[in-house]
Amino acid sequence: MATMSATSILFSAIAIMLLSNTLATKSNASGGGKPEVTNFILEACKNASMKNQIYDPNPITQEFCVSTLKLDNRSAKAKDIHSLVHVAIDILKGQVAAANDNVKQMLHDTKNGTATMRAFSFCMVHYNRMVSILNICDTMIKEYHGRKGSADDGLLSSELPSCVEKVDKPFIDCWLGLLAMEAKKLLDENFAVGMLVKLNFCLASTI
Ligand SMILES: *[C@@H]1O[C@H](CO)[C@@H](O)[C@H](O)[C@H]1NC(C)=O
Ligand SMILES: *[C@@H]1O[C@H](CO)[C@@H](O)[C@H](O)[C@H]1NC(C)=O
Ligand SMILES: *[C@@H]1O[C@H](CO)[C@@H](O)[C@H](O)[C@H]1NC(C)=O
Ligand SMILES: *[C@@H]1O[C@H](CO)[C@@H](O)[C@H](O)[C@H]1NC(C)=O
DSSP, X not given: OOOOOHHHHHHHHHHHHOOOOOOXXXXXXXXXXXXXXXXXXXXXHHHHHTTOOTXXXXXXXXXXXXXXXXXXXXXXXXOSHHHHHHHXXXXXXXXXXXXXXXXXXXXXXXXXXXXXXHHHHHHHHHHHHHHHHHHHHHHHHHHHHHHBTBSXXXXXXXXXXXXXXXXXXXXXXXXXXXXXXXXXXXXXXHHHHHHHHHHHHHHHTTO
């Protein structure tokens, strides 16, 4: 792979600059019984770990993938990769919501009319855009499952990863705003969002 998009480069830059890896997603989030790790999850995560961008200093490992999917007990029930991506999208949306809540909190304590206040406000818009895009990807999965059994599944293998990839832009826009404001705590949380974006992309790319 000779070329790298600007997005990939930015993605790598994020990972270099922010090495602290704080996943705000609460473990035991799904509650209930002990999360089960199926062979299907292990294999899907192994495959996903081979889809990292070249040069990514914080690649998605099989372990990160497994421990993330374990946060939601529905992943153990998944029989196809689309269902796993659906779970991964939900986990990502949870992380975006947590990050968004923190920005909202900080915004509350930020003086009106300042650059910081504007950066935070835009970040919230970007996070909401991410959720809107992810909802469309989720709908693609639902429709795919609805059509199962028919000869034409109506979903090209590239469609889901390219849907997930569309969240890169708002993610990076938010990141650049936070970076300019040196909002450390929010940057850490945004980094956790970024790791989950990458996980979703790698998983979807195995289709
Ligand atoms: C979460 O799970 C871990 C081990 O799986 C356990 O040690 C911990 O007490 C649990 N936390 C809660 C809040 O249930
Ligand atoms: C997952 O955990 C939730 C919350 O404890 C529970 O309501 C649900 O039935 C569980 N789902 C599965 C598939 O085990
Ligand atoms: C993992 O990749 C192998 C080789 O391409 C493929 O045969 C297998 O079905 C994949 N497994 C999953 C769970 O995606
Ligand atoms: C900031 O300014 C806008 C527009 O002037 C106003 O609607 C909003 O209530 C103000 N917010 C705070 C926290 O003062």
